Amino acid sequence: MALDIKKFQARFVEEARDHVTRLGAGLDALERDASDRENINTLFRSAHTIKGSSRMLKLIPITDTAHQLEEVLGALREGSLTYTSEVGRLLYRGVDGLSALVQRLAEGGELPAADAALCNALALAAKAESVPIAVAPTSPPESGAEQEISSPKTVAPAPSPLPLSATELKLKASDTVRVKMNKLDELIKLMGEVISSHARSHQRLLDIREIERMDFKAADAAETDKIPLKTHLHRFALTLRDDVLAQELLMNELHSKALIMRMLPLSIVFDPVGRMVRELADSIGKDVECIVSGSDIELDRQLIDKLSDPVLHLLRNAVDHGIETPAARQAAGKFERGRITLTARQDGGWVVIEIADNGGGIPIETIREKALRKGFIAEEKAEALSEQEIIDLIFLPGFSTSPIITDISGRGVGMDVVKRCIVDDLQGTISVETRPGAGTAFALRLPLSLALMRVLLVEVGGIAFGFSAQYVAELLRVQQSEILNVAERRAVIIRNEFVTVMALEDMLRIPPQHIRSSPQSYKHKGLLLLVVSVSNEKLALIIDNLLDECDKVIKPLPEHMRHLTLVSGMVTTGKNELVDILHAPALLEMAHHARGETLVHRDIDAGTESAPLRVLVVDDSINTREIEKDVLEAHGYRVTLAEDGLDGLRKAQLGEFDAVLTDVEMPHMDGFTLTERLRREDKYRDKPIIIITSRNKEEDRRRGILVGADAYIVKGDFDQSNLVDILRNLLG
Amino acid sequence: MHILVVDDDSLACEMTAAVVESVGHQTLLAENAIEAMEKLDAAPDIALVISDMNMPLVSGIEFFRELRSQGLTLPFILLTGDNPDGLLQQEPALDGCMIKDFSMEETLPRMIAEVMARYPR
Structure with a gap:
């Protein structure tokens, strides 16, 4: 009987990869603690195992490299060689070389001969009583050492004759998944449950047919059946409800179990990284x-x-x-x-x-x-x-x-x-x-997964839309009077932060004939705002109604609709309707453009009669900064932004500003301290400083005046003319 | 009749077993000497042990000596990833000792046949 030992090769690749990973991690640990004998043992075993199984498969270059690596590790284990960072680097190169060979094998290529320079260097290191200074890269100036053995060309046998180039550095994720037997068994067990639950559905079908027939009977021979039809139906509904609930639990479990099988550890992406970073760094002379x-x-x-x-x-x-x-x-x-x-x-x-x-x-x-x-x-x-x-x-x-x-x-x-x-x-x-x-x-x-996402379903102009939950910051109801008019747009203050308000209906240009909900109803209760947030930037969207919050499978758009940037996918509702999932980043982008357009107009309006006055705006909220900036720019001021008190102080010291606007509560340095510090500077002794805050406390107001602020504006009272008027008055 | 294959590297273990099975023997696998002892206790029809040398805790030679000290006279072939000569000198009582490599497909069945011939059943 012929035996094809080569069929073990695929398994060898998988296991060798595991060992190479372990070797890499072990070398990292060795670098931290060279005296850990257990670690050296583990390293030795991995090299030995790769050597053993590769030899059986006649993968000679791998056997040779692993063998030399094992020799060095053996010398370390026996103490005939002491660990130094040079030995460490040499070992890393050995493992990198091994990893490149295994990768080559995985891609189905012919194995090149083992890197002779590398093997020699390893062999010398293993035999020598001391570290082979002459061969291993030792001196910090990389250039000399690199030509000897550490050139990436020799360490990583690349398919092309060119030295390592960025395009070759591609990570390979295997196209198979290894699933633990017990995970598979659990899934199969659950499938069994699903089948028996289906059998129960059949039973329910028989039950309802029975009731149907009873109906006729009752009509024919009245009063023979003592229990009225309604009771039968009620009982049936109860059992059906139980079944549906049980089925739901089962489905959820099945779904999550199936999803888990698709999960892969990040190590697939992360493991080869160490080697690549080292090779890249070497190739450009960095450590x-x-x-x-x-x-x-x-x-x-x-x-x-x-x-x-x-x-x-x-x-x-x-x-x-x-x-x-x-x-x-x-x-x-x-x-x-x-x-x-x-x-x-x-x-x-x-x-x-x-x-x-x-x-x-x-x-x-x-x-x-x-x-x-x-x-x-x-x-x-x-x-x-x-x-x-x-x-x-x-x-x-x-x-x-x-x-x-x-x-x-x-x-x-x-x-x-x-x-x-x-x-x-x-x-x-x-x-x-x-x-x-x-x-x-x-x-x-x-x-964690793209398959199932938490989705918020809302209604605007009689049409349902979805938002994937990662972009939803909060949902709140405000009175019409709380909406401020700032720089030609609306804004609302949410916890010390200005957030732009836009009507989703207008943004999506929903034609009026769709609008069915009576505007009176929501005027009564105030406005419902859905606040979306994309990396700290927020936008409040006016919506009509919250419909539902649920976990849904988001389906990608069909090919011919992919160009619609506002829609990131679709979900199906219980009523089998398709609902668009709106892409919050695209909405924010849109809001920016809307703002940009109005600004251009204003800039032209304002004209440039004289040199613009410069204002420093200090606030830790990007949303507030943006809005204040827009207000001021719209009135012809030139605005510089600072992210907190310290940043503000630094910028104020470096630049020349005609006025400073600051928030109170900020990290690193608050607005009071900033004001106090600025007053001590010659440049800002007489310049207007305005504190804008959400704190409407008399003692704060007094403190503001005490530290030397010229005005104290509470955000709730804020509207643009107010701020601009105050600035104009102060600047004269 | 079974042949017991002992190797801590499961891949090498299965490859060795595949070679043994290709010439018509049945195999049992163990990944270390302790597990191998349990297999020997549980299955009395084991006629030959093929063990790797380099294993954690108990090495192949130590395993062989342990068997002999317990009075078990089963034929024993030692496999190694390194040069086998030193090992035979270290333990001349071994029935066979060979390197694990790609030629095992031919050399191992030959050695099994030789060793078994020396132990008349």
């Missing part, structure tokens, strides 16, 4: 370590599949733009080795993935200049943009900050694609935090 955590969190495979590209891109950026060169780091008083952390954590029904580096941070001024040069923003606007707004510019298509276009990143096709993928495809959000000199962190918030 970077990569720390990964949270890779055991599971996500729907649809998300996992799409996640690798954006995560990779962000990592590439972190290596290329984020981390400085060793020399620059040294000059800045940092460790020469940069650090990139990739972490995932669960947050309710969300997973937050953070990619952070401890590099130089995003250069705000460079981006501002570049945006100006490339015409992304107008000159008069560039000054007024807040830091956050500047950072958001990197997500624009065609924006790239690298002075030279490199192979790895900086081609300017990345960040917009990343954003589109996260926000549009994966229904998530992306946010950036950066500190000059200290680094940058990108946070991706993703739903």
Whole structure:
């Protein structure tokens, strides 16, 4: 009987991948604690196992590499070799080489010969009493060492003869899923329950037929049956209700069990990352370590599949733009080795993935200049943009900050694609935090699964619409009188924050013939506002009615309707009607445009008779800042924004402002302190300072006057003419 | 009659078993010496043990010596991922010792036949 041992190859690939992952994690641990004998043992075993099974399958390059790796680990275990960071680097290269070979095997390619330079270096390290200084990369200046053994070309045998290029760095998610036997058994057991519940439905059908027949009987021979028809029907309804409830439980369980099978651990995306970051960093002469955590969190495979590209891109950026060169780091008083952390954590029904580096941070001024040069923003606007707004510019298509276009990143096709993928495809959000000199962190918030989403169904102009719950911040009812008129649009104050109000009906241009609900009814109760929020930016939508809140399967739009940006999908209601799910980010975008248009008009109206007066607006709420800015700009002021008291103080000291507007409650420094501090500056001793707050307390008002504010406006009384009048009076 | 295959690497274990089965033997699998002992107790018709050398806790040689010290005289073939010569010197009482590699498909059945011939039933 012929035996085809090759059929074990697919399994070898899967298991070797597991071992390579374990080796990687073990080397990370070794770096932290080289004395952990148990860890060295585990590492040794993994290398040994790969060697053993690869030899049986005649995968000689893998056997050879694993063998040399095992030798070094054996020497470490026996103590004939002491762990140093050089040994660590060599081991990493060994594991990376192994991983590349396994990957090659998985892709079905011919295995190239084992990397002789790498194997020699490992062999020397294993035999030598001391670390082979001459062979391993030791000295911090990378260049010399790189030519010897650490060139990425030799470590990762790439299919093309070119050295490692960014396009080859693609993560592979396997197209099969390994499902635990017990998970499958549970599902099958549940299917059994479903079948027996179906049998009960059959019984109910027989029951109702019986009642139907009884009806005839009762009509024929009256009074023979003592129980009236109504009672029969009532009993039937009760049993049917029980059945439906039981079935619902069963369905829910079945659904969640089936969904779990689609879940894959993030390790599929995260595991190869360490190696890639090291190789990338090497290829551009940087020294970077990569720390990964949270890779055991599971996500729907649809998300996992799409996640690798954006995560990779962000990592590439972190290596290329984020981390400085060793020399620059040294000059800045940092460790020469940069650090990139990739972490995932669960947050309710969300997973937050953070990619952070401890590099130089995003250069705000460079981006501002570049945006100006490339015409992304107008000159008069560039000054007024807040830091956050500047950072958001990197997500624009065609924006790239690298002075030279490199192979790895900086081609300017990345960040917009990343954003589109996260926000549009994966229904998530992306946010950036950066500190000059200290680094940058990108946070991706993703739903656990796209299959089932919490949906809020609302009614506007007699038509039902859905919102996926991740964008819904709150639902509230306000009186018509609480709506303020600010800069040609409506706004409402929600907990110390101005939020723009728009009628959904107008935004969607619902024709009036659809409107059935009587306007009188809601005038009576006030306005129902649905507040949607997309990465801190809010918009309050006037709706007529809340219909339902439920978990629904959101179906994608058919191909020919994909261009409708406002609609992200559809759900089916219990009555078998299709309801559009509105895409909140698109609505916000729309609100921006509506605002932009009116502003352009106002700018022209205001004209430029004299140099515009400059106003600093300090508020920790982006929504409030925006609205105040719009009001002031509409009246011809030039506005600079600050995010809190400290930021305000810094900007005030650096710039020249004719007036300062500030909120009271803010992180880092409150408005009272800011006012007090500004009064101590020569520049601002006599400049108008206006405090705008939601706190309507007499003692606050007095405190405001005490610290030297010229005016104290309570947000509730706020309307634009009020603010502008006060400013005009103060500025003379 | 069964042949007991012991290897902590389940993939290697199954590959070895596949080779053994390809020449018409039935196999039992164990992933360490302790489990192998239990299998030996439970199944009296085991006629041969094929064990890997390098296993955690109890190595292949230690397992062999343990069997002998308990008076079990079953034929025993030791497999190893490394060079087998040193091992035979270390334990000359082994019935056979060979490297696990791609040629096992031919060498292992041959060795099984040789060893079994030495132990008349």
